[in-house]
Amino acid sequence: MKLKEFAKQLGLSPTTVSRALSGYPEVSEKTRKRVAEEAVRLGYRPNINAVRLVTGRAGAIGVVMGRNEFQFCEFMSGMAERLDSEDIDILVSPVAVQDTKAEIQLYSRLATSGRVDAVIVHSPKPNDERILLLHKLGIPFLVHGRSETNVPHAWLDIDNEGAIRRATSHLLDLGHRRIALINGRDGLTFTLHRDKGYREALEQRGIPFDPRLVAHGQFTDEIGFRFARSLLEQSPRPTAFVAGSMMTALGVYRAVRSLDLVVGRDISVIAHDDVFPYLTADNMAPSLSTSRSSLRAAGARLADLTLQLLAGRPASEIHELWPVELILRESTGPAAEAAQ
Amino acid sequence: MKLKEFAKQLGLSPTTVSRALSGYPEVSEKTRKRVAEEAVRLGYRPNINAVRLVTGRAGAIGVVMGRNEFQFCEFMSGMAERLDSEDIDILVSPVAVQDTKAEIQLYSRLATSGRVDAVIVHSPKPNDERILLLHKLGIPFLVHGRSETNVPHAWLDIDNEGAIRRATSHLLDLGHRRIALINGRDGLTFTLHRDKGYREALEQRGIPFDPRLVAHGQFTDEIGFRFARSLLEQSPRPTAFVAGSMMTALGVYRAVRSLDLVVGRDISVIAHDDVFPYLTADNMAPSLSTSRSSLRAAGARLADLTLQLLAGRPASEIHELWPVELILRESTGPAAEAAQ
DNA sequence: TTGAAAGCGCTACCAC
DNA sequence: GTGGTAGCGCTTTCAA
Numbered sequence: 001m002k003l004k005e006f007a008k009q010l011g012l013s014p015t016t017v018s019r020a021l022s023g024y025p026e027v028s029e030k031t032r033k034r035v036a037e038e039a040v041r042l043g044y045r046p047n048i049n050a051v052r053l054v055t056g057r058a059g060a061i062g063v064v065m066g067r068n069e070f071q072f073c074e075f076m077s078g079m080a081e082r083l084d085s086e087d088i089d090i091l092v093s094p095v096a097v098q099d100t101k102a103e104i105q106l107y108s109r110l111a112t113s114g115r116v117d118a119v120i121v122h123s124p125k126p127n128d129e130r131i132l133l134l135h136k137l138g139i140p141f142l143v144h145g146r147s148e149t150n151v152p153h154a155w156l157d158i159d160n161e162g163a164i165r166r167a168t169s170h171l172l173d174l175g176h177r178r179i180a181l182i183n184g185r186d187g188l189t190f191t192l193h194r195d196k197g198y199r200e201a202l203e204q205r206g207i208p209f210d211p212r213l214v215a216h217g218q219f220t221d222e223i224g225f226r227f228a229r230s231l232l233e234q235s236p237r238p239t240a241f242v243a244g245s246m247m248t249a250l251g252v253y254r255a256v257r258s259l260d261l262v263v264g265r266d267i268s269v270i271a272h273d274d275v276f277p278y279l280t281a282d283n284m285a286p287s288l289s290t291s292r293s294s295l296r297a298a299g300a301r302l303a304d305l306t307l308q309l310l311a312g313r314p315a316s317e318i319h320e321l322w323p324v325e326l327i328l329r330e331s332t333g334p335a336a337e338a339a340q
Numbered sequence: 341m342k343l344k345e346f347a348k349q350l351g352l353s354p355t356t357v358s359r360a361l362s363g364y365p366e367v368s369e370k371t372r373k374r375v376a377e378e379a380v381r382l383g384y385r386p387n388i389n390a391v392r393l394v395t396g397r398a399g400a401i402g403v404v405m406g407r408n409e410f411q412f413c414e415f416m417s418g419m420a421e422r423l424d425s426e427d428i429d430i431l432v433s434p435v436a437v438q439d440t441k442a443e444i445q446l447y448s449r450l451a452t453s454g455r456v457d458a459v460i461v462h463s464p465k466p467n468d469e470r471i472l473l474l475h476k477l478g479i480p481f482l483v484h485g486r487s488e489t490n491v492p493h494a495w496l497d498i499d500n501e502g503a504i505r506r507a508t509s510h511l512l513d514l515g516h517r518r519i520a521l522i523n524g525r526d527g528l529t530f531t532l533h534r535d536k537g538y539r540e541a542l543e544q545r546g547i548p549f550d551p552r553l554v555a556h557g558q559f560t561d562e563i564g565f566r567f568a569r570s571l572l573e574q575s576p577r578p579t580a581f582v583a584g585s586m587m588t589a590l591g592v593y594r595a596v597r598s599l600d601l602v603v604g605r606d607i608s609v610i611a612h613d614d615v616f617p618y619l620t621a622d623n624m625a626p627s628l629s630t631s632r633s634s635l636r637a638a639g640a641r642l643a644d645l646t647l648q649l650l651a652g653r654p655a656s657e658i659h660e661l662w663p664v665e666l667i668l669r670e671s672t673g674p675a676a677e678a679a680q
Numbered sequence: 681t682t683g684a685a686a687g688c689g690c691t692a693c694c695a696c
Numbered sequence: 697g698t699g700g701t702a703g704c705g706c707t708t709t710c711a712a
Contacts, residue, residue, distance in 0.1 A: 089400070115429065
């Protein structure tokens, strides 16, 4: 059913029907109501591509999906939830991890192709090329995370620095002095923020920073295991770990057990948890103490902010920093040395 | 830059330029090459929405994303990879798990909205409402998995039955007689196929089927733990587990350890592995024997088949059943009773 | 408050 | 092998 035909059946002009459906003020309440009801009854829906052509809007938000990011689904699911009631789709593009050149090209294509009205930038660096590019191209974009580029941009981030500072401080309170940090990929802002939080906590107690206790890499089980295992084989070994993700924590748990040590007694562990339905900190053995923030909620909110940005809210006004909960469970306990 | 303007700069008609860019045969090779080069140089790209309006194609494939599906990202990533070079997007819609009514409505909206050219159906049931609906609405769709509905439809599936039959047989070969199965959500085709493979393996050896050894549910760490733990506390307890996913296997490992038993010695475990970059069977401790099939590859292939379907290949011709590898690692060993 | 009609940018039919 | 041009289905001026 097309507009023309639908309008004819109602005895109205296409103009009026279009206006009624789009909520323009000049249509009488009576007409609007009638049009809305008949549209449902007769199953009329505007052709989305015609609407997009004529309005010049793409009706989609672009997101670029790296390879190894299990977190991504949760984030996107949150976005999709918020956009469900809007006529806005999510357009997904894949990119090989750490192929910066390909990634820049992809963002460039995305921005100039006219397929999206806005783009989401993930895991930014302090001086992120993508942000400069998108700003130059003039396409609206939002950053999930933060960056120090001096072009104005909208962002939403969690307080990574505070989260890791508190996690580390808590371990220090428990008497731990050799605390290892398994952080994210090197050079990313959130990684730097976490490094910073870690060092601040140490500094506050006058504990010297030891770079050998810090590792960077992707959030995989394997990296968690390798680094934890190698550190635990040294002497003196760390008595606590701050892990960057649930997957990393799985690896750390495994490394601890492989040396016949016990998490929560011999070795304390705190991890950052993005809240996954299929793997929960409470269910681990022992249950895992976490700094926790919902990726799904962040996705939903970022979708919301994107709509605001597209509606004209200035990017320079859109900045949200979310606090992170610290939830103590069984994986943290007094330092073994302190107990001896 | 618009077609008209671009054509004028080349001294050609819009028609010829359009044909050259779309690969029509009647354009001379020389002209085609020149147009392609100039398009890159001048940065001309057809307006995607105009193309979609005039061709009547939406330029997108719809996928519905349930909540708890960590596998989904891997699958979609594979799809996105294959579609990268095409002018086809992936449209993501979320739906609450197990809300069948909402799901049917969502598929209905998706199919009638004109936003997608085809729809992917996941985790079908033998008699799946969604398949009947999409067939009735006349929109092209592909099923990831199988169904017994008698409307013709394209599908790609892995050999779940064979995979679990072989996994179970292997455990029987090792002397195990009480083998538990932690399967997927009840009522889904792949769950039924796995149940069937399990029972067939038992039957071949004349081992009676014991329904108490089989559980159904989502692929979460928690369900793996709960069921394994509860069975292991009984007497006689199972000596082996077949787990539906890596997350389930994590729960099983945990349950085994929580009772001071050892995976691979006291209790054998085989799981199905969809191949994730962040959690690998090889890295588990002990390394996990798996039946293995790449979800990413399935996503890429299904995207490919979607393009074929849209190009006119009959749905009734598109059926692919993928074999599943069985990879033995350390988590499987002779039954404890047999060793005694 | 409603309607007529001019495009949005492109493809594809038809003519040459 | 190339070009003119009529729409694709809708929104949005402008006029009534």
